[in-house]
Amino acid sequence: MAKYRKVAKDKMSGIPKKYLSGAEGTRRRKLASVLTRISNLYKAGKRIPQSLIDERIRLGRKKD
Numbered sequence: 001m002a003k004y005r006k007v008a009k010d011k012m013s014g015i016p017k018k019y020l021s022g023a024e025g026t027r028r029r030k031l032a033s034v035l036t037r038i039s040n041l042y043k044a045g046k047r048i049p050q051s052l053i054d055e056r057i058r059l060g061r062k063k064d
Helices: 025-043 050-060
Strands: none
Touching: 025 050
């Protein structure tokens, strides 16, 4: 069976770095917590509120 390379993860949150790229400092931590909340809701089979999705997009967006 083929071996897969481990995904690089953020040390603070444990989330894969690719989901946090472009965000630094407090913004990065907030994004990580929003992603974790979305993930937990999804795993529990619950509805993800649009406000949470909007927050994730806002935090993940590159600074203009």
